Amino acid sequence: MVNQQAESRIITDGLSYRYPEAERDAVSNVALHVRAGEFVCILGHNGSGKSTLAKLFNALYVPTEGTVWVCGMDTKDDDLVFDIRQHAGMVFQNPDNQIVATVVEEDVAFGLENNGVPPQEIRVRVDEALAAVGIKDKAKKAPHMLSGGQKQRVAIAGVMAMRPSVIILDESTAMLDPSGRQEVLSTVRRLNQEEGISIVLITHYMVEAAQADMIYVMDDGKIAMSGTPRQVFSKIDEVRALGLDVPPMTAMAQTLRSAGLAVRADVLTVDEMVEEVCRLQQKG
Amino acid sequence: MLGDITLGQYYPGNSPVHRMDPRSKLLLTIAYIVGVFLISNLPGYLLALGFLWIVVRVSGIRFSYLLRGLKPLRFILLFTFILNVLFSQGTTTLLSIAFFRLTREGLENAVYFSLRLVFLVMGTSVLTLTTSPVQLTDALEHLMHPLACFGFPAHELAMMMTIALRFIPTLLEEADKIQKAQMARGADFESGNLLARARAMIPLLVPLFVSSFRRANDLAMAMEARCYRGGEHRTRLRELRYTRLDLYALLCMVAFFVLIIAEGMLLG
Numbered sequence A: 001m002v003n004q005q006a007e008s009r010i011i012t013d014g015l016s017y018r019y020p021e022a023e024r025d026a027v028s029n030v031a032l033h034v035r036a037g038e039f040v041c042i043l044g045h046n047g048s049g050k051s052t053l054a055k056l057f058n059a060l061y062v063p064t065e066g067t068v069w070v071c072g073m074d075t076k077d078d079d080l081v082f083d084i085r086q087h088a089g090m091v092f093q094n095p096d097n098q099i100v101a102t103v104v105e106e107d108v109a110f111g112l113e114n115n116g117v118p119p120q121e122i123r124v125r126v127d128e129a130l131a132a133v134g135i136k137d138k139a140k141k142a143p144h145m146l147s148g149g150q151k152q153r154v155a156i157a158g159v160m161a162m163r164p165s166v167i168i169l170d171e172s173t174a175m176l177d178p179s180g181r182q183e184v185l186s187t188v189r190r191l192n193q194e195e196g197i198s199i200v201l202i203t204h205y206m207v208e209a210a211q212a213d214m215i216y217v218m219d220d221g222k223i224a225m226s227g228t229p230r231q232v233f234s235k236i237d238e239v240r241a242l243g244l245d246v247p248p249m250t251a252m253a254q255t256l257r258s259a260g261l262a263v264r265a266d267v268l269t270v271d272e273m274v275e276e277v278c279r280l281q282q283k284g
Numbered sequence B: 001m002l003g004d005i006t007l008g009q010y011y012p013g014n015s016p017v018h019r020m021d022p023r024s025k026l027l028l029t030i031a032y033i034v035g036v037f038l039i040s041n042l043p044g045y046l047l048a049l050g051f052l053w054i055v056v057r058v059s060g061i062r063f064s065y066l067l068r069g070l071k072p073l074r075f076i077l078l079f080t081f082i083l084n085v086l087f088s089q090g091t092t093t094l095l096s097i098a099f100f101r102l103t104r105e106g107l108e109n110a111v112y113f114s115l116r117l118v119f120l121v122m123g124t125s126v127l128t129l130t131t132s133p134v135q136l137t138d139a140l141e142h143l144m145h146p147l148a149c150f151g152f153p154a155h156e157l158a159m160m161m162t163i164a165l166r167f168i169p170t171l172l173e174e175a176d177k178i179q180k181a182q183m184a185r186g187a188d189f190e191s192g193n194l195l196a197r198a199r200a201m202i203p204l205l206v207p208l209f210v211s212s213f214r215r216a217n218d219l220a221m222a223m224e225a226r227c228y229r230g231g232e233h234r235t236r237l238r239e240l241r242y243t244r245l246d247l248y249a250l251l252c253m254v255a256f257f258v259l260i261i262a263e264g265m266l267l268g
Helices: A002-007 A050-057 A078-087 A104-114 A119-132 A148-160 A178-195 A229-233 A236-241 A248-258 A270-283 B022-038 B042-059 B063-068 B071-087 B104-130 B133-150 B154-184 B194-200 B202-225 B244-267
Strands: A008-017 A027-030 A033-035 A039-043 A065-070 A088-091 A166-170 A198-202 A214-219 A222-227 B093-097 B100-103
Touching (some): A008 A050, A008 A198, A027 A050, A033 A198, A039 A050, A050 A088, A050 A166, A050 A198, A088 A148, A104 A119, A148 A166, A166 A178, B022 B042, B022 B104, B022 B133, B022 B244, B042 B063, B042 B104, B042 B244, B071 B104, B133 B154, B154 B202
Parallel strands (some): A039 A214
Antiparallel strands (some): A214 A222, B093 B100
């Protein structure tokens, strides 16, 4: 277990959480594992417990049963709360409600200021973080002058400045327009690939989920399915039974198959579909 | 209707006045107001005006900007003037109609009080025109910091001001959106008497109120997730530092005081 914890970012074991005075668990008996550098996606319809799960990863909620380890630290340990929050950064859904300061660069500095980092060091890290998410030119702007996608990138920069091991995005693209969604997603993917930061992406957009290394599907507080996107989405009926959809190309592949064409069932992207169709044509 | 409300009246620039430490600007503004209240004759007010004019020239703000700030105060000024003329006690009667006596002292008092108000507003306008709201909040937090020993919530107050400033544009935007949505469904915000119009605001204010509670909840969660734990051991990205500019400004203010006191002794 010790060895496993060292290379893992988040491990949960028998994790359950019940809101005070609720009758049933919002999250029940969840065991999952986020490794270093991994891109994990958590899917689920509204009320499936996925946002509650996110807040458990950041010690905003403490488990009623079971344990969450963030980089080997137990979230139940009160002395470690601020270390955990520094290692597991959160980006929330509403871009307007998570920016504290009236100037972009000051908001990015907020977490560092809270942790008592010396001003010269804050300056360096804020500049790095702004550059990492590509909004260096907006450093002196007022947040309300930015687009939704830009505001979310400010929030990501605020997390990046803390030098986190894992970033948890709790439906952070849900309130954005398609271009803003793309903006946030490509930023997150780049941080994952170039900086090796683990990502936990909570979403109900299947196209976003298709890019993950690992998917967990939540239903009624439990993990209903898990596996790589290919494994999960090839079980179309099961996914649909959980009130979710599959990526459009996977759905199309199924339609083609039921029409008698021999395309693969686990097609995820447009490129793969193009490849499959070309393959069919060559055969034909 | 809501779009034209600007946040503060900061006039961006890079003049020496803009670059001064906001703390010294705040303190010197208070000193200037005290100075103005010490003055008791017309040449003294000319000195005050001259000093203000120099500061305004250095800051690169147009003087008309300052005068514009006086416009909303015209009724208060008029009121102050009339009250002082009517109720001041004096000995040298200039004019007497029935119970009303216009005295020389009364007229002088009226003029001085009005001038004091004018200078008070113009002096503080120079401060708010050259200092961004963020800098002002910073200055207040630093200046109030010693009071924290007596349990005064200096950091909390400054944080509240920052958050309020941050959310003013957001809430204005939302109010605008709600208003348009209500208008699209036939709500009437413009006609009727004052009471009717005030009542028409209720369907606007209730959703705004509810949503600001939700925002507060979200923000608290986000702040906690980013390790917020109050003002203790907190550092700041931008540190306030006194520079040579602040020393020069202080010397100018001292000179101003020497002048008005000397003038008061010579002509008073």
